[in-house]
Amino acid sequence: xxxxxxxxxxxxxxxxxxxxxxxxxxxxxxxxxxxxxxxxxxxxxxxxxxxxxxxxxxxxxxxxxxxxxxxxxxxxxxxxxxxxxxxxxxxxxxxxxxxxxxxxxxxxxxx
Amino acid sequence: xxxxxxxxxxxxxxxxxxxxxxxxxxxxxxxxxxxxxxxxxxxxxxxxxxxxxxxxxxxxxxxxxxxxxxxxxxxxxxxxxxxxxxxxxxxxxxxxxxxxxxxxxxxxxxxxxxxxxxxxxxxxxxxxxxxxxxxxxxxx
Numbered sequence: 001x002x003x004x005x006x007x008x009x010x011x012x013x014x015x016x017x018x019x020x021x022x023x024x025x026x027x028x029x030x031x032x033x034x035x036x037x038x039x040x041x042x043x044x045x046x047x048x049x050x051x052x053x054x055x056x057x058x059x060x061x062x063x064x065x066x067x068x069x070x071x072x073x074x075x076x077x078x079x080x081x082x083x084x085x086x087x088x089x090x091x092x093x094x095x096x097x098x099x100x101x102x103x104x105x106x107x108x109x110x111x
Numbered sequence: 112x113x114x115x116x117x118x119x120x121x122x123x124x125x126x127x128x129x130x131x132x133x134x135x136x137x138x139x140x141x142x143x144x145x146x147x148x149x150x151x152x153x154x155x156x157x158x159x160x161x162x163x164x165x166x167x168x169x170x171x172x173x174x175x176x177x178x179x180x181x182x183x184x185x186x187x188x189x190x191x192x193x194x195x196x197x198x199x200x201x202x203x204x205x206x207x208x209x210x211x212x213x214x215x216x217x218x219x220x221x222x223x224x225x226x227x228x229x230x231x232x233x234x235x236x237x238x239x240x241x242x243x244x245x246x247x248x249x250x251x
Binding site: 032033034035036038039043049051053054055056057058059061062063064079087 | 127128130131132134135138148152155156159160163215216217219221222225228
């Protein structure tokens with residue numbers, strides 16, 4: 001499953017990284033504490049968070065996440081978009097809560 | 112691969128916008144010299160947490176990376192308030208972070224714990240009012 005599939009199935013808004021939607025998704029992780037995400041997430045994960053500031057990009061780069069999904073319609077800061085574009089990390093937005101979007105992603109990954 | 116390298120980066124306190132720059136750079140360098148993925152990720156996480164600690168608490172600091180044939184050494188020194196009780200600081204969940212730091216998702220009291228977890232050998236020393244020194248060794 002790639003990021004483009006999630007975008008289509010879940011109606012996500014793509015804020016940057018349109019050319020990297022072919023990244024493979026192997027799992028997911030939800031969290032807003034950066035240290036917790038660093039410790040617990042895996043490469044290929046979709047990261048679900050409400051943090052929209054630019055520091056989330058480095059976390060995703062280091063952990064080689066497939067993409068970042070911002071919840072409850074959170075809009076990424078301009079710096080966040082800039083940095084994510086540079087690093088090739090797709091930044092997606094959903095209107096759903098972290099709980100709801102994580103549940104739906106889980107359902108798609110484990111049908 | 113037996114390639115090695117040595118380099119040094121400086122990190123300034125309070126510059127949250129810069130957080131992650133050194134660790135992302137180090138991770139790319141380690142990839143270039145053929146360090147295995149798992150080792151690279153551990154080195155990157157340990158560096159990231161150390162970087163964030165300098166930015167959150169210290170005035171300034173230096174991250175030194177030294178890669179030899181069989182191990183990676185990450186040596187981090189900062190000038191700053193230091194840590195009064197290291198044992199307590201190492202506990203998962205213990206934090207002295209202010210609200211601003213916490214709002215950004217930092218300061219969860221997991222940093223030093225994560226660093227130790229990513230290391231094969233971890234040494235920490237600190238002097239109150241002077242600064243903190245971390246020595247992180249990861250086998251290749």
